[in-house]
Amino acid sequence: MASCVLRGTERISKGKKRCCANYRTIGLKCYPCIGSFGIECMQKCPEGFYGVQCAEVCSCTKCNKTTGDCFNKTITSSEEPHSNSESIVRSTIIGVGLLLGAVVIITLLLLYVMNRKLKIKNGLYQEEKENCNDENSPYYSSIEDHAYRE
Numbered sequence: 202m203a204s205c206v207l208r209g210t211e212r213i214s215k216g217k218k219r220c221c222a223n224y225r226t227i228g229l230k231c232y233p234c235i236g237s238f239g240i241e242c243m244q245k246c247p248e249g250f251y252g253v254q255c256a257e258v259c260s261c262t263k264c265n266k267t268t269g270d271c272f273n274k275t276i277t278s279s280e281e282p283h284s285n286s287e288s289i290v291r292s293t294i295i296g297v298g299l300l301l302g303a304v305v306i307i308t309l310l311l312l313y314v315m316n317r318k319l320k321i322k323n324g325l326y327q328e329e330k331e332n333c334n335d336e337n338s339p340y341y342s343s344i345e346d347h348a349y350r351e
Contacts, residue, residue, distance in 0.1 A: 222238075222239060224242070235253050235267050236251060236255075237266070238255045246266045249262070250266075251266050251267065251269040259271070261273060
């Protein structure tokens with residue numbers, strides 16, 4: 202094994218600079234591994250661990266390796282706001298429901314108006330027919346009033 206002198210987070214080995222284990226090179230600087238470990242942070246944290254150099258223990262079976270957020274946790278509305286995709290789906294369902302409700306109401310209203318107009322029209326037509334059989338009606342005529350052509 203080559204001799205190594207640590208300077209902060211850098212390791213000098215055979216005249217070459219590189220980051221120590223559990224640090225990664227970004228630009229020309231070394232930064233601690235988050236969600237991973239090892240040389241240049243090549244290995245992901247094992248299940249149940251997360252954070253800087255995988256030193257934190259997850260509070261659930263599966264968690265985000267960087268933040269520790271649980272994947273299989275049931276979220277209630279009081280704990281966290283709903284995600285953006287859930288909000289979009291909910292808004293879409295509500296919008297479609299309102300649109301369908303409006304279409305049903307307008308259709309029922311049109312059917313009511315058309316039915317009412319039809320009843321009124323049929324009612325007046327019946328009234329006129331009844332007046333034709335009334336002797337006092339101007340529409341009444343007897344056979345004697347008409348001259349027949351032979």
